[in-house]
Amino acid sequence: MGILQALILTASAAGLSMPAHAQDAGGLRGGIGLEDADQGGASGSGGIAPPYVPISPGALTDPADDDATAFSGDAAASARTTATVASPTATETDDTTTGTVRQPAVDSVENQPLDEGTQRAQAIEGLDRPTDDDPYEALGIRWGSFILKPTLESGVTATSNADSSADGSEAVLSETTLRLNATSDWTSHSASVDAYGTFRKTLSGEEIEDVEGGVDAQMELELGKDYRATGTFTYSLAPESAASPVVIPGTVDEPYAQTVGGTLGLEKAIGKTRFGVTGGVSNESYGDADLLGGGTLSQKDRNATLYTLALRAGYEISPALTPFVEAEIGRNQYQQDVDAAGYRRSSDQYAVRGGLELDLGEKLSGEVSAGWITEEFDDARLESLSTPTVAAELNWSPVRGTDVQLSGSTALEGTTTPGESGSVLYSTSLSVERAMRANLTGDAMVGLGYRNYSQSDGYDFIFNAEASLTWWLNRYTGLVGRVEHETVTSNLPDRESETNSVFLGLKLQR
Incomplete structure (x- = not known):
């Protein structure tokens, strides 16, 4: 009976493996009946059938699998014997994965990086705010497409020479200055305006009450096709100082000098070549002088308008140089054809210059030039003025928080002295602005001037210096201290003067 049960289990195992037999290279075979099993062979041959060897490896169940536990006793042993008898080709192994590869559970993977966007946000109070590069800089007020930055400075000045004249005396003055800077917020063009006004009045000492002011405006327009238009406007009003080329003795106070002018220019770039034409107009006028003995002295014979036209050509050897x-040609036309002394002082001017434009971004920018200028008067009794010229306007920032500015110019000055053509003034100044700390700013300036009077051996030497400190209490309020010095030395009478001043005040900005 045990033998019969073993045969039945063997036949059942053979039936389960029938689909795999279809892969046998020897062709399909039929099932094995009981009668064949009783005879101990297949196909009635009486012998043991050869073991099945599939063409595809892995078609048979691995005896080590859990399914092998379904077999028991001799039947399981018989099935394992059948599965392990294989042809020599069955020993070759194919590493290709044909089934589903089990993946590890999510919980079993440690240290999974999180998406930064899904992290918990901090409370507003705990957020790190961006660092302000200049926490004491004026924020400004938006007005249309401009940013306005007004500043009010008011304080007390103690000076040794209230009117900066040769015979001035000490005084304590109330001094208030209002400044306004406006800068455009345009995408392609640019414009800026700097305006100021200063009012001074005596608190004690020499009686002084004067007003000083000025406006400087600039505009640049990109016209396309490598065309660029520029424009400037300048206005200034101030009492004449001891540094003026004309001194009127015996006056109550210094008369006012007023200058108003502007320029228009057009530039064109053709490859690396630059062409430009600039026209300018500048008018100088002088107020009447009040005399100590009463009455006034008219200065209309000093009023004149200068018209200029300049042509420039340059070549860009690099973006920085x-x-x-x-x-340049010009015409200086006096308001009065003939002055009080009987001279026709209107003149023609001619100048030629060579120079270098610099553009290294915020580090260094500006230009320097040198040349020659000549002025020929309508009156043949006046000799021509002819002199070399130098000019400079450089802005340099050696380190962050430090700005250095160098400027220089050569100017032809008129005169009312009979028989003299005028004078030539060479001037230069060097200023430094330094942010010593976030809330402490220092400024220093040194200026030199040399005036040479034509048709005489007269000269003036002008030296002035200034230093100031601003301590900002917050973004809107600061304390200002300033010292100033000016000295004029000359070999001409009534020309020398010295002025020392100290200012202490409060500065407000927005």
């Missing part, structure tokens, strides 16, 4: 040459 552009050498240029410039030729």
Whole structure:
């Protein structure tokens, strides 16, 4: 009976493996009946059938699998014997994965990086705010497409020479200055305006009550096709100082000098070549002088308007360096054809210059030039003025928080002295602004001037210096201290003067 049960289990195992037999290279075979099993062979041959060897490895169940536990006793042993008898080709192994590869459970994977966007946000009070590069800089007020930055400075000045004249005396003055800076917020063009007004009045000492003010405006327009238009406007009003080329003795106070002018220019770039034309107008007028003995002295014979036209050509040897040459013609037309002394002082001016434009971004920018200028008067009795010229306007920032500015100019000055053509003034100044701390700013300036009077051996030497400190209490309020010195030395009478001043006040900005 045990033998019969073993045969039945063997036949059942053979039936389960029938689909795999279809892969046998020897062709399909039929099932095995009981009668064949009783005879101990297949196909009635009486012998043991050869073991099945599939063409695809792995078609048979691995005896080590859990399914092998379904077999028991001799039947399981018989099935394992059948599965392990294989042809030599069955020993070859194919590493190709044909089934589903089990993946590890999510919980079993440690240290999974989180998406930064899903992290918990901090409370507003705990957020790290961005660092302000200049926490004491004026924020400004938006007005249309401009940013306005007004500043009010008011305090007390103690001076040794209230009117900066040759015979001035000490005084304590109330001094208030209002400044306004406006900068455009345009995408392609740019414009800026700097305006100021200063009012001074005596608190004690020499009686002084004067007003000083000025406006400087600039505009640049990008016209396309490598065209660029520029424009400037300048206005200034101030009492004449001891540094003026004309001194009127015996006056109550210094008369006012007023200058108003502007320029218009057009530039064109053709490859690396630059061409430009600039026209300018500048008018100088002088107020009447009040005399100590009563009455006034008119200065209309000093009023004049200068018209200029300059042509410039340059070549960009690099984005930072552009050498240029410039030729200029001008006409200085006096309001009165003949002055009080009977001279026709209107003149023609001619100038030629060569220079270099610098553009290294915020580090260094500006231009320097040198040349020659000549002025020929309508009156043949007046000799021509002819002199070399130098000019500079450089802005340098050696380190962050430090700005250095160097400027220089050569100017032809008129005169009312009979028989003299005028004078030539060479001037230069060097200023430094330094942010010593976030809330402490220092400024220093040194200026030099030399005036040479034509048709005489007269000269003036002008030296002035200034230093100031601003301690900001917050973004809107600061304390200002300033010291100033000016000295004029000359070999002409009534020309020398010295002025020392100290200012202490409060500065408000927005």
